Amino acid sequence: MALKHSRQREMIKEFLMTRTDHPTADIVYMNVRKQHPNISLGTVYRNLTLLADLGEIKRIRVGDGVDHFDADTSPHYHFVCTECGHVTDLQMKNLDELVTLAGANFDGQIAGHVTYFYGICGDCGKAGRDASPAGGAYH
Amino acid sequence: MALKHSRQREMIKEFLMTRTDHPTADIVYMNVRKQHPNISLGTVYRNLTLLADLGEIKRIRVGDGVDHFDADTSPHYHFVCTECGHVTDLQMKNLDELVTLAGANFDGQIAGHVTYFYGICGDCGKAGRDASPAGGAYH
DNA sequence: ATTAAAATAGTAATGATTCCTGATTTTGAA
């Protein structure tokens, strides 16, 4: 029942903390494997889930069919690029007031909300303009 | 290239329009099969995707690992019960202003936002209180 | 050092969704 220390879990957490983007389980796996070549994908999944349950990391779902993970557990919002799929942080005031607003005409207890934004990220926007036949700078 | 009429697609759309909840592909499949027993699950998926691409229905993703579908394409928000998993509509003013707010400190083009709420729905709340040892009405 | 609980590696299983293929429907024109 008690939690025991594990080198694998430590490495997963450490790796996540080095990243400002929000890697998927598979990306975590590929990277941790560089230092610990025979870690298994199942171990990565199990520990990501465990850490998320403990509240040490956050699981992020942005509708792309893959779970992303974030070592930053403070409340903040995310942006998903519909072009490259990257998930990035977004500075913005907290919107918990929405829960009150939503609860006004609703029969039930609203515990929280999920909000994320989508569009074209800065990099893809630049690349798109550069590649455009209608007047980008090429070379 | 041109779209051709299909009985299957019609039935799928018709079934969705009878529902105020937001069925998954599998639920659509099981129900349409009552009238058209040898429709295939692949056909249901293909047509749900097609209808969603045409904008005739909406695909809803609420982080439960399954896509839900909604014949009501007008902008509105959803609530997911963490107890029973049901997805229901939620009356609330549109929040497109959030996109402007979010774009303020962001490098990129924000096209839209996804918001949904979660908690305990009215039915589960009632059931929970009824079953509670700490003072429900038993008789 | 001993030992029971927890965690692991490796692999199999699951579940939602997509892809593939040969047969069937639809539709517009002859």
Place this chain on the structure above:
DNA sequence: TTCAAAATCAGGAATCATTACTATTTTAAT
């Protein structure tokens, strides 16, 4: 009406993320 091309279908195989299983290894308390 007849016909052929394009679209769609049914059924099943394949994919992909994730979870479950099991024999072995690691952890940590005695």
